[in-house]
Amino acid sequence: MSKAKGTRLERELFHMFWTNSWGSIRVAGSGSTSLPAPDLLVGNSKRFLAIECKAGKEKRYIRRGQVEELVEFSTKFGAEPWIAVRFNNMGWYFLGVDKLQDTKGGNFVVDKEFCKLNGITFEDFIKE
Amino acid sequence: MSKAKGTRLERELFHMFWTNSWGSIRVAGSGSTSLPAPDLLVGNSKRFLAIECKAGKEKRYIRRGQVEELVEFSTKFGAEPWIAVRFNNMGWYFLGVDKLQDTKGGNFVVDKEFCKLNGITFEDFIKE
Numbered sequence: 001m002s003k004a005k006g007t008r009l010e011r012e013l014f015h016m017f018w019t020n021s022w023g024s025i026r027v028a029g030s031g032s033t034s035l036p037a038p039d040l041l042v043g044n045s046k047r048f049l050a051i052e053c054k055a056g057k058e059k060r061y062i063r064r065g066q067v068e069e070l071v072e073f074s075t076k077f078g079a080e081p082w083i084a085v086r087f088n089n090m091g092w093y094f095l096g097v098d099k100l101q102d103t104k105g106g107n108f109v110v111d112k113e114f115c116k117l118n119g120i121t122f123e124d125f126i127k128e
Numbered sequence: 129m130s131k132a133k134g135t136r137l138e139r140e141l142f143h144m145f146w147t148n149s150w151g152s153i154r155v156a157g158s159g160s161t162s163l164p165a166p167d168l169l170v171g172n173s174k175r176f177l178a179i180e181c182k183a184g185k186e187k188r189y190i191r192r193g194q195v196e197e198l199v200e201f202s203t204k205f206g207a208e209p210w211i212a213v214r215f216n217n218m219g220w221y222f223l224g225v226d227k228l229q230d231t232k233g234g235n236f237v238v239d240k241e242f243c244k245l246n247g248i249t250f251e252d253f254i255k256e
Contacts, residue, residue, distance in 0.1 A: 018163055023205030025165050028154040035146055037153050041169055045206030048176065077151030078173030 001056055009055045009086050010039055013122075016092070017042045020126050036069035041079065050079040055086040059111040067097050067108060085119065087112050093119030129184055137183045137214050138167055141250075144220070145170045148254050164197035169207065178207040183214040187239040195225050195236060213247065215240050221247030 010026060017024035017040075024042040038050035052070050054060045062083065074081035083095045093115035100108040120128075138154065145152035145168075152170040166178035180198050182188045190211065202209035211223045221243035228236040248256075 021204065023201050023203075023207075024163075025153075025158075025169060025205075026156040028156040028158075030153075030156075035152075041153060043176070043205035043207070045204070048171070048206065073151050076149065076173070077153075077171035078176065079151075079171070 006053070006055050010053045013051070013053060013084055013086070013092055014040055016122060017126075022126070036073035036076075038070055038073055038079075038081075040084075041077075043079075048077070048079040049082055050074040050077060051082050051084050053084050053086070054110070057088050059109065060085065060087075061103065062100065062108040062110065064107045067100065071097055083110075085110050085115050087115065090115070092122045094122070094125045095119050134181070134183050138181045141179070141181060141212055141214070141220055142168055144250060145254075150254070164201040164204075166198055166201055166207075166209075168212075169205075171207075176205070176207040177210055178202040178205065179210050179212050181212050181214070182238070185216050187237065188213065188215075189231065190228065190236040190238065192235045195228065199225055211238075213238050213243050215243065218243070220250045222250070222253045223247050 014024050014026050022042045022044045024040060026040060027037045030037045030039050039053045040051040042049045050070060050073055054062060070081045081097050083097065085093045085095060090112060095118060099118050101114055103109050142152050142154050150170045150172045152168060154168060155165045158165045158167050167181045168179040170177045178198060178201055182190060198209045209225045211225060213221045213223060218240060223246060227246050229238065229242055231237050
């Protein structure tokens with residue numbers, strides 16, 4: 001998937017939070033600085049979420065180090081760490097970092113079926 | 129002051145928070161989207177700060193609308209709104225949004241003397 005499409009989908013989620021009355025920001029240089037940083041940081045004055053966005057066609061690998069950095073940032077800042085996944089022809093699903101599927105190589109993998117079974121839809125997520 | 133210098137000073141403050149064990153991010157597209165956004169968002173799991181950075185030689189004007197947007201974002205997200213000011217040959221000073229000096233035109237102005245009298249230094253700020 002192109003980087004532009006990834007950015008477009010990240011913006012989609014950013015706007016979905018605003019539409020539902022959460023404050024939301026996209027993080028500058030996420031993935032490019034040596035310091036840990038999520039893609040989005042959102043809050044509604046009760047909950048604070050650090051979100052790593054992943055998009056793909058059918059399946060998506062996630063490096064273990066990236067998840068560890070998300071947890072590191074979240075602990076320091078004081079936010080809940082979440083992976084938000086968006087596959088073609090499906091809405092966003094939220095996965096807790098303890099809900100990811102290991103690969104043999106020590107990283108993680110998510111696919112459509114896994115999201116449906118283990119993920120939380122955006123609508124349910126913001127209801128919680 | 130050049131935009132590049134403003135960005136460099138914003139990065140300086142971003143790093144100062146990390147050095148002192150706060151989680152810190154720079155906001156993407158701050159000032160360029162129609163949605164309110166601070167320059168920095170920092171947290172230490174107890175306090176959450178939305179910060180607008182202002183740098184200058186001796187004096188700096190701040191548009192009222194920008195302060196209102198900072199407050200709007202902060203209320204929605206659940207952060208404290210702060211203006212961080214950095215003048216030449218002086219460290220950072222933090223000013224509460226209710227501590228700003230009005231101009232006749234309905235905006236705000238800060239200068240070195242005003243910061244020394246009404247601002248909080250970085251060192252004192254993170255001790256609070």
